[in-house]
Amino acid sequence: MKQILNMITATISLNKDHMPVQRDQDVVPFRNRVKEYATKIRMGLVNQTKLQTAASELVRNMLRYGGGGEILIEVVSRGRDNGIRLTFSDKGPGIADIAMAMKDGYSTGKSLGLGLPGTKRLVNEFDIKSELGKGTKVVILKWANG
Amino acid sequence: MDRIPILKMGQFLLVTIQVDLYDRLALDLEADLVRMVSKTGAKGILIDISAVSIVDSFMGRIIGNIGVMSKLLDAETVVVGMQPAVAITLVELGLPLKGVYTALNVEKGMDLLKLKIQVTDEDETDPEYDHSDDISE
Ligand SMILES: Nc1ncnc2c1ncn2[C@@H]1O[C@H](COP(=O)(O)OP(=O)(O)OP(=O)(O)O)[C@@H](O)[C@H]1O
Numbered sequence: 001m002k003q004i005l006n007m008i009t010a011t012i013s014l015n016k017d018h019m020p021v022q023r024d025q026d027v028v029p030f031r032n033r034v035k036e037y038a039t040k041i042r043m044g045l046v047n048q049t050k051l052q053t054a055a056s057e058l059v060r061n062m063l064r065y066g067g068g069g070e071i072l073i074e075v076v077s078r079g080r081d082n083g084i085r086l087t088f089s090d091k092g093p094g095i096a097d098i099a100m101a102m103k104d105g106y107s108t109g110k111s112l113g114l115g116l117p118g119t120k121r122l123v124n125e126f127d128i129k130s131e132l133g134k135g136t137k138v139v140i141l142k143w144a145n146g
Numbered sequence: 147m148d149r150i151p152i153l154k155m156g157q158f159l160l161v162t163i164q165v166d167l168y169d170r171l172a173l174d175l176e177a178d179l180v181r182m183v184s185k186t187g188a189k190g191i192l193i194d195i196s197a198v199s200i201v202d203s204f205m206g207r208i209i210g211n212i213g214v215m216s217k218l219l220d221a222e223t224v225v226v227g228m229q230p231a232v233a234i235t236l237v238e239l240g241l242p243l244k245g246v247y248t249a250l251n252v253e254k255g256m257d258l259l260k261l262k263i264q265v266t267d268e269d270e271t272d273p274e275y276d277h278s279d280d281i282s283e
């Protein structure tokens with residue numbers, strides 16, 4: 001929690017939007033919403049693509065392992081730069097070993113195990129908190145010119 | 147329910163992805179393509195993703211699966227038109243597009259497919275196939 005708070009104090013939130021995500025079909029509208037905001041703050045195309053891909057990975061994890069959840073979309077500002085912060089919260093089973101889950105190739109879902117470590121590489125800030133039996137919260141931030 | 151159309155052109159199957167795929171659509175496409183390859187004996191699949199703005203690990207896996215499965219049925223897969231931003235993102239994500247070839251555009255993709263097919267089975271002839279525009283290098 002402390003790390004997330006630090007991230008918040010360094011930035012100012014300009015705009016907030018909540019989106020519940022419970023089904024596969026919610027993914028594309030969510031991605032479009034992220035795109036809208038990213039375009040609004042004039043995020044470059046490559047950064048937008050990275051952010052959207054990262055968002056897509058996390059929303060998939062939330063649906064697949066967390067049983068769905070809620071996403072907070074925020075436009076944030078620090079100095080002259082604007083950015084998008086996304087917070088993915090679910091009330092699923094949580095992750096037993098976060099260090100393991102962050103490794104390339106680790107998957108309990110017979111998948112590639114790229115989502116979490118790949119997402120971290122695609123964004124400027126990445127934070128993950130999880131409690132067994134309580135849920136998982138992942139926060140990512142991408143600056144428009146970062 | 148909507149589906150991605152698959153065009154048959156000689157010994158090739160052509161797919162143009164125009165919309166951001168949601169999962170069901172992508173899974174259906176994978177199944178449809180594999181079914182079509184085995185039904186028609188197509189030798190190559192060309193997937194045009196020039197209109198696709200993001201490829202995440204799920205989409206990447208579907209494309210990889212199409213490549214692997216078509217290979218088992220003796221067909222090659224070429225993905226064409228990947229946007230540069232998508233390519234950069236895929237590298238950073240760490241997603242290997244295994245089992246598929248890539249080309250810049252449909253034309254180059256076609257050339258590549260023809261080349262691959264020539265190399266793998268030179269002795270087969272297909273009456274539907276026009277050899278006049280083969281690349282002879
Ligand atoms: N929201 C979540 N709730 C519970 N467990 C999770 C959650 N997100 C990820 N995990 C766990 O972390 C592991 C690694 O996640 P990651 O996204 O890196 O890989 P993956 O989803 O298994 O494969 P890929 O994303 O490549 O398809 C998952 O297999 C799962 O066990």
Ligand SMILES: [Mg+2]
Nearest residue numbers: 057061115116
């Ligand atoms: Mg994942």
